[in-house]
Structure formats: structure tokens, C-alpha cells
Amino acid sequence: MEAPRDFDALKLLLVSRRADLPRRLQQVAEFAVAHPDELAFGTAASIAELASVQPSTLVRFAKAVGYSGFSDLQSVFRHRLRDRWPDYGERLRTLHDAQPAAEDPARLMFGFAEAASASLQRMRQTVASEDLDAAVAILAGAETIYLVGMRRAFPVAAYLAYALPKLGIRSLLIDNVAHLGADQLAHVGPRDALVAISFSPYTPTTVELAAAAVARHAPVVALTDSPFSPLAELATVWLEVIEADFGAFRSMAATFCLAMTLAVAVGERRSADGAASAARQSTVDQGVGTKL
Amino acid sequence: MEAPRDFDALKLLLVSRRADLPRRLQQVAEFAVAHPDELAFGTAASIAELASVQPSTLVRFAKAVGYSGFSDLQSVFRHRLRDRWPDYGERLRTLHDAQPAAEDPARLMFGFAEAASASLQRMRQTVASEDLDAAVAILAGAETIYLVGMRRAFPVAAYLAYALPKLGIRSLLIDNVAHLGADQLAHVGPRDALVAISFSPYTPTTVELAAAAVARHAPVVALTDSPFSPLAELATVWLEVIEADFGAFRSMAATFCLAMTLAVAVGERRSADGAASAARQSTVDQGVGTKL
DNA sequence: CCATGCTTGAAACGTCCGTTCCGTTGAGGC
DNA sequence: GCCTCAACGGAACGGACGTTTCAAGCATGG
Numbered sequence: 001m002e003a004p005r006d007f008d009a010l011k012l013l014l015v016s017r018r019a020d021l022p023r024r025l026q027q028v029a030e031f032a033v034a035h036p037d038e039l040a041f042g043t044a045a046s047i048a049e050l051a052s053v054q055p056s057t058l059v060r061f062a063k064a065v066g067y068s069g070f071s072d073l074q075s076v077f078r079h080r081l082r083d084r085w086p087d088y089g090e091r092l093r094t095l096h097d098a099q100p101a102a103e104d105p106a107r108l109m110f111g112f113a114e115a116a117s118a119s120l121q122r123m124r125q126t127v128a129s130e131d132l133d134a135a136v137a138i139l140a141g142a143e144t145i146y147l148v149g150m151r152r153a154f155p156v157a158a159y160l161a162y163a164l165p166k167l168g169i170r171s172l173l174i175d176n177v178a179h180l181g182a183d184q185l186a187h188v189g190p191r192d193a194l195v196a197i198s199f200s201p202y203t204p205t206t207v208e209l210a211a212a213a214v215a216r217h218a219p220v221v222a223l224t225d226s227p228f229s230p231l232a233e234l235a236t237v238w239l240e241v242i243e244a245d246f247g248a249f250r251s252m253a254a255t256f257c258l259a260m261t262l263a264v265a266v267g268e269r270r271s272a273d274g275a276a277s278a279a280r281q282s283t284v285d286q287g288v289g290t291k292l
Numbered sequence: 293m294e295a296p297r298d299f300d301a302l303k304l305l306l307v308s309r310r311a312d313l314p315r316r317l318q319q320v321a322e323f324a325v326a327h328p329d330e331l332a333f334g335t336a337a338s339i340a341e342l343a344s345v346q347p348s349t350l351v352r353f354a355k356a357v358g359y360s361g362f363s364d365l366q367s368v369f370r371h372r373l374r375d376r377w378p379d380y381g382e383r384l385r386t387l388h389d390a391q392p393a394a395e396d397p398a399r400l401m402f403g404f405a406e407a408a409s410a411s412l413q414r415m416r417q418t419v420a421s422e423d424l425d426a427a428v429a430i431l432a433g434a435e436t437i438y439l440v441g442m443r444r445a446f447p448v449a450a451y452l453a454y455a456l457p458k459l460g461i462r463s464l465l466i467d468n469v470a471h472l473g474a475d476q477l478a479h480v481g482p483r484d485a486l487v488a489i490s491f492s493p494y495t496p497t498t499v500e501l502a503a504a505a506v507a508r509h510a511p512v513v514a515l516t517d518s519p520f521s522p523l524a525e526l527a528t529v530w531l532e533v534i535e536a537d538f539g540a541f542r543s544m545a546a547t548f549c550l551a552m553t554l555a556v557a558v559g560e561r562r563s564a565d566g567a568a569s570a571a572r573q574s575t576v577d578q579g580v581g582t583k584l
Numbered sequence: 585c586c587a588t589g590c591t592t593g594a595a596a597c598g599t600c601c602g603t604t605c606c607g608t609t610g611a612g613g614c
Numbered sequence: 615g616c617c618t619c620a621a622c623g624g625a626a627c628g629g630a631c632g633t634t635t636c637a638a639g640c641a642t643g644g
Contacts, residue, residue, distance in 0.1 A: 015519045022591055030520050034534070037374055044632055054593055059633060070632060078333050081373045105428050105557040106421035112549045113412045120405045120545075129398035136397050152454055155447035159544070162443055177469070249552055252451070253412075253545040257404045260541055265397040314621055336602055346623055351603060362602060 003066035007036065007080035013065065021064065024053050028061040032077075040077040044070050111246040116253035118244040123254040127239060134237045135221045135262060140269040142193035142219070145171040146185060148209045149197035155252065156197050156223070156259050163260065167267035174209060181209055190217040195262070196231050197223040197255070199243075210234045223258060295358035299328065299372040305357065313356065316345050320353040324369075332369035336362050403538040408545035410536035415546040419531060426529045427513045427554060432561035434485035434511070437463040438477060440501045441489035447544065448489050448515070448551050455552065459559035466501060473501055482509040487554070488523050489515040489547070491535075502526045515550060 004010045014029045021029060031051035032039050038047055048055040062073035139145055145164060149157030154175075161173035174184045188194060194213040198206040207230045210220050214234055222235035225242055232238045241258055243250045296302045306321045313321060323343035324331050330339055340347040354365035431437055437456060441449030446467075453465035466476045480486060486505040490498040499522045502512050506526055514527035517534055524530045533550055535543045 011519065015524075018520060024592065026520075030518060033519055034517075041370055041374065043630085045630085055632075056594080056634080057592075060592090082329050082333075104421070105424040105553060106419075108557050108560075109419065109424065109549065109553040110416060112552050113416055113546075116412055116545050116549055117409055120408055124402060124405055127398075127401065129396070132397040132401065152451075154454065155451040155548075158450055159444075159447040162446065163541075247556070249455075249556060251552075252548050253408050254405075256447075256544050256548070257401065257408055260404050260543075261397060261401040264539070264541060265400050268400075316622070335600085337600085347602075348604080348623075349621095352622085 003072075005076065005079075007076055010065070010076055017065075024057050025061045025064055027051060027053055028057060036077055036080060039074060040081050108246075112249065112251065115244040115246040115249075116251040119242070119251045119254040120257060122242060122244070123257065126242070127258070131237055131239055132261070132265070135239060136265045136269055138193050138219045138221055138236060139195070139262060139266045142191065143170065144188075144192045145169060145266075146174055146188055146192060146194045146213065146218075147171055148174045148181075148185075148194060148206050150176065150203040150206050152199060152250075152252075153197040153203070153206070153223075153255075156255050157195070159256065160195065160259050160263060163263040164266075167263060169263075169266060169270065176205060181205060182212060185209055185212055188213050188216050188218045190219075192218050194218050194220045195223070196220055196235065197259075198229065198231055199225045199250075200229070202230055207231060207234070221262075223255060295364075297368065297371075299368055302357070302368055309357075316349050317353045317356055319343060319345055320349060328369050328372060331366060332373050400538075404541065404543065407536040407538040407541075408543040411534070411543045411546040412549060414536065415533060415549065418534070419550065423529060423531055424553070424557070427531060428557040428561055430485050430511045430513055430528060431487070431554060431558045432565065434483065435462065436480075436484045437461060437558075438466055438480055438484060438486045438505065438510075439463055440466045440473075440477075440486060440498050442468065442495040442498050444542075444544075445489040445491060445495070445498070445515075445547075448547050449487070451548065452487065452551050452555060455555045456558075459555060461555075461558060461562070468497060473497060474504060477501055477504055480505050480508050480510045482511075484510050486510050486512045487515070488512055488527065489551075490521065490523055491517045491542075492521070494522055499523060499526070513554075515547060 004013055011033055014033060018026055018029055028051055031047075035050070038050060042050070044055045044058050048058055051058075058073075059070045062068075062070045065073070067073040067076075145160075147157040147160050147164075149155075157173060158175075161171055164171040172184065174181050176184070185194075194210060196206055196210040196213075202224075210222070210231055211234055213220055219236040220231075220234055222229070222231035222238035223241055224231045224235075224238060225240065226232070227240070229238075239258060241254045243252065243254055245251065296305055303325055306325060310318055310321050320343055323339075327342070330342060334342070336347045336350050340350055343350075351362045354360075354362045357365070359365040437452075439449040439452050439456075441447075449465060450467075453463055456463035464476065466473050468476070477486075486502060488498055488502040488505075494516075502514070502523055503526055505512055511528040512523075512526055514521070514523035514530035515533055516523045516527075516530060517532065518524070519532070521530070531550060533546045535546055537543065
């Protein structure tokens with residue numbers, strides 16, 4: 001039968017033949033492609049559990065694809081790991097040696113990745129955990145969390161609008177559709193909170209909306225990039241995120257990271273505060289279900 | 293006892309303590325340093341034969357160096373292979389295993405930062421520059437770039453909707469407001485292109501909209517997380533981004549990075565193609581003005 | 585509605601693995 | 615030359631592994 005001897009060929013085969021496979025075998029195929037490292041190191045039992053199938057299904061799968069058994073299949077994944085060493089360094093070197101003309105998309109990608117990593121690194125050192133705690137405290141106490149971010153900051157606000165409800169937290173994205181921003185924010189009050197996100201050059205709308213919230217005595221948590229940001233003086237608590245840039249483009253990695261942190265921390269704080277509700281599972285420890 | 297947890301430390305230990313060791317144990321030490329891959333994958337019996345010792349000697353060796361047994365020693369060699377991008381996998385795991393009460397926001401932030409870094413690192417290795425080139429070519433040739441991303445993927449699409457116009461590229465965000473997605477996409481054609489972004493579990497709307505674009509003969513560039521993604525079979529070109537997760541939360545760093553790369557690369561390609569227009573300054577090299 | 589064939593879950597099987605135990609070997613001290 | 619003790623080889627053990635088997639589940643076609 002077929003039985004490809006290297007990982008890439010196997011991957012191709014799985015993709016092309018996936019439709020013909022039974023349900024559980026598809027499940028294995030997907031897991032194998034998504035977690036090749038597990039296949040290399042795990043035992044049949046451990047892999048089966050991670051993929052939510054029976055060990056016997058793994059053997060069936062291996063045979064269906066043409067191998068003599070699970071062990072035979074596994075050897076392909078092991079060889080992949082052995083042979084993959086010189087990869088990354090090699091690529092970097094050729095990229096460096098290439099023309100400095102940033103024409104090459106791969107080169108751009110490396111640059112942006114570099115910038116993102118630098119941003120993350122910096123954030124770890126600069127964000128004070130007291131500020132973080134203060135921000136979490138405010139948001140955990142809020143009835144509704146209003147979210148404002150325009151232009152470049154909008155994706156961050158949009159992400160929070162996606163994540164917070166998943167954590168059982170009431171939130172409202174001020175997207176300013178049809179210029180209705182002020183109206184969307186009309187009912188904010190002292191028992192709510194506003195998350196405002198803006199970076200230089202600060203979108204006036206964001207600042208105005210934050211000011212409006214302050215006027216209505218709502219606490220404001222700001223994510224911004226400088227102590228001189230207009231948001232910094234308005235905000236009850238503000239967190240400084242400085243993103244590195246590559247050429248004219250700033251990373252967003254650190255900001256997103258902070259946003260995720262805030263969301264999850266608030267979720268955990270609430271379930272800790274609010275709930276003597278049985279032994280509640282911690283959000284970060286929950287299983288392999290849908291990721292947020 | 294001592295028992296170093298990573299390969300480099302073990303190597304150092306072996307070199308320094310080799311003289312003190314009994315003859316057969318020296319033999320094992322030399323073999324281990326010379327053939328680490330064998331140690332990672334082989335069985336005690338197979339390794340023993342290659343090193344010309346008894347299996348029991350391997351166990352003795354492991355205990356002499358401070359491990360609880362051969363298996364314990366072997367895990368060090370396995371982790372070495374697994375962490376081709378050394379730190380992250382392991383560090384993430386230990387962060388996970390640390391007290392599940394990840395109550396501390398700072399701890400959460402570190403976890404998310406690790407996940408983001410791991411995602412970026414992984415992306416550098418897995419995204420093929422040919423695919424990237426192909427995607428850029430398609431988008432550079434498009435009259436209008438339509439952008440689709442729902443739920444978790446929406447922030448990415450929203451970011452592109454912000455960045456592309458700044459680069460002089462006509463784009464249209466299909467945000468599906470009022471369920472008008474299909475209508476927003478109504479005029480897409482062969483001369484346009486669609487960027488579709490979706491991750492497991494794939495939002496049906498995104499897949500449907502991509503299918504609609506294909507039906508109208510528009511090329512589709514997909515950002516997704518598996519060859520088995522419904523977007524992968526629909527797309528003209530698809531790019532695989534696998535994000536690491538921390539607990540139930542997936543990073544978005546790599547996806548954003550790719551999105552930025554696509555945007556800028558398309559911008560550059562266009563100005564290179566379209567313009568004998570004087571010595572035009574490259575986008576990434578431009579000065580310290582407003583960052584995108 | 586039943587018969588058929590494939591898929592699936594669970595348990596049983598036999599093998600090979602890592603480990604332990606014990607007898608033998610060889611070198612150094614008295 | 616004998617005693618002591620660490621080093622070593624080899625066999626035996628218990629456990630975990632991959633594999634096989636079998637019966638139940640399920641949809642399909644007659």
C-alpha cells in the first residue's frame with residue numbers, strides 16, 4: 001500500500017483522503033496534523049486521550065493509511081523531529097544574506113515578528129502589577145464594561161467585546177456606527193466602567209467619549225502609550241503599552257496580550273468573589289474545548 | 293540531588309564529572325553526548341546495545357547523575373528535541389502547572405506573553421514563503437480586497453480594513469452588520485479578491501461568504517489553522533497560522549503579524565509594479581511619522 | 585422491516601519495556 | 615593470601631504498551 005515515509009507526504013495524503021475516512025479516523029487525522037509533536041513522543045494511550053478516541057482507533061487509523069501499525073506510523077513523526085533541526089537557523093541566515101530590499105514578504109514577516117516579540121518583552125518589564133491589579137479591581141466591580149477604541153485601537157476593543165461575554169461579563173462595544181458613539185454611551189454610570197484604548201495620534205472621539213464617561217462618574221481604565229496621553233489624565237487607572245515598530249508599522253501584540261489578561265483576570269476575580277458556587281473550575285485550566 | 297532538567301546543563305555536568313565515573317558509566321556518558329537523538333527515541337535495550345553496555349548500566353548511570361531512573365533521564369533528551377524553539381513550550385507548561393490559582397493578573401500576563409511569543413516563533417518556521425508570495429500576488433492584483441472574519445477573527449479583519457486604505461489599497465470590510473454580509477459581498481468578481489480568516493470552530497458565515505466569493509470567481513486568500521479547515525479547500529491560497537494557547541485562550545499575535553505582512557507586502561508590490569513613479573520611498577523605510 | 589456491512593468502544597492478550605535483584609568479578613588494603 | 619567493597623553482567627519481575635478481538639451501534643439498501 002502507500003504509507004508515506006516522511007511527514008510532508010503524509011500530511012498531503014491526509015488532506016486529500018480525509019473525506020473518505022470514517023468520522024473517528026478523520027478526528028485522528030486532524031489531531032495528527034495539528035499536534036505532530038505529540039504523535040512523536042506520546043504513547044498510544046496518551047495520544048488517544050488527547051485526541052478523544054480509543055487507542056485501538058489509532059491503530060486502525062495507521063492501518064487505514066497504509067502503515068503496519070501504530071508504531072510504524074509513529075516512526076514517521078519521530079524522524080520528522082530528528083531531521084528538522086537545521087531549519088530555523090538556516091532560514092534566518094538566507095534571509096539576512098538576501099537583498100536588504102524588503103521586497104521579500106518573508107523578510108517582512110520576520111521583521112514584524114521581531115517587533116512583536118520585542119513589544120511583548122518590553123511589556124513584561126514595564127507593566128506594573130499594582131496598576132494591573134487596580135484595573136482588574138475596577139473592572140471586576142463594574143456592572144457593564146463599555147469598550148472604546150477607534151481606528152488602530154478598534155481591533156482590541158472588538159476583541160474584548162468578543163471575549164468578555166464569553167466569560168459571563170456584560171460588555172458593550174462603542175463602535176460609533178452612524179456616529180452614535182455618544183448615544184451608545186449615554187447610560188454609563190458610576191457602577192459601570194469604561195475601557196478606553198488609544199495611541200498617538202490620539203483619536204479625538206475616543207478622548208471625548210472617555211471624558212463623557214468621567215463626567216458621568218464612571219471609572220475609566222485606559223490602555224495607552226504615554227504618560228502624556230490625554231487618556232492618562234482622564235483615566236482612573238492607565239496602563240502603558242509601548243509597541244515596537246518595524247518600519248512604519250507598529251505591532252499590536254502587547255496590547256492584545258494586555259487585553260486578554262484583563263479579560264481573564266476580571267473573569268477569575270468575579271468567580272472568586274461572587275461564588276461560593278461550588279468548586280468552580282479556573283478559567284485558564286479548563287480543558288481542550290473551544291479556545292477564546 | 294542535582295539532576296539537570298535541560299540538555300545543556302546535563303552536558304556540562306557530564307563533562308565535568310566524567311573522570312569520577314566508573315568505566316562503563318563513562319562509556320554511557322560519552323555515548324549520550326555524542327548521540328543525543330538516540331537517547332531521545334531509543335529504548336533502553338536498543339541504546340544499551342549501541343553503547344555496548346547492559347540495560348541495567350543505563351539505569352545505574354541515570355541514578356548516578358541524579359535522576360530517578362532511565363525514563364527520567366530520557367525525558368530530558370526528548371524535551372531537547374521538542375523545543376526546537378527552546379524555551380517556550382516548556383515554560384508555558386510550567387506556568388500552567390504552577391498553582392492553578394492563576395489569580396495573579398501579572399502571572400496571567402506572563403502566560404499570555406509566552407503564548408504569543410511561542411506563536412510567533414512557530415509561525416516563522418511554518419509559513420512557507422512561496423505561499424506568502426502567492427497570496428501577495430493575488431492581493432496585489434485585486435481591484436478591491438474584501439475582508440471577512442467573524443467572532444474571534446473579526447479583529448484581524450478590522451485591522452486590515454484600517455491598514456489597507458492607509459496604504460492606498462481599496463478594501464471593504466464585510467462586517468455582516470444587520471446580517472447584510474451577502475449583500476456587502478454582492479459585487480465581488482474575478483478582478484477582486486477576498487481575504488477570509490477563520491479558526492476552529494469555523495464560523496459557518498465566514499465559510500459561506502468565502503464560498504459565495506468563489507462562486508463569483510473571485511480568488512480567495514485564507515488565514516486559517518489547519519489543512520482541514522473548510523476555508524483551506526475553498527481558498528486559492530491559504531496560510532496556516534497555529535496559535536499557542538494559555539489555558540482556554542489563544543494568542544492572536546501570529547495572525548496579526550501575518551495580516552500586517554500581507555498588507556505591507558501588497559502595498560510594496562503595487563508601488564513596485566505600478567510605479568516607475570520616480571524613486572519612490574519604500575513603505576517600511578519611511579520616517580517617524582504616524583505609525584499604522 | 586429486516587439484512588448487511590462498516591464503524592466504533594471496550595476488554596483481553598501477549599510482548600517488550602524499564603527496573604530490580606543477586607551472583608560474580610576484580611582491584612586495593614591489611 | 616584473604617578480606618572488603620565497588621562495579622558489573624545477567625536473569626527475573628511487574629507493569630505498561632501496542633495490538634487484536636469481539637460485540638454493540640448505526641446507517642444503507644433491498
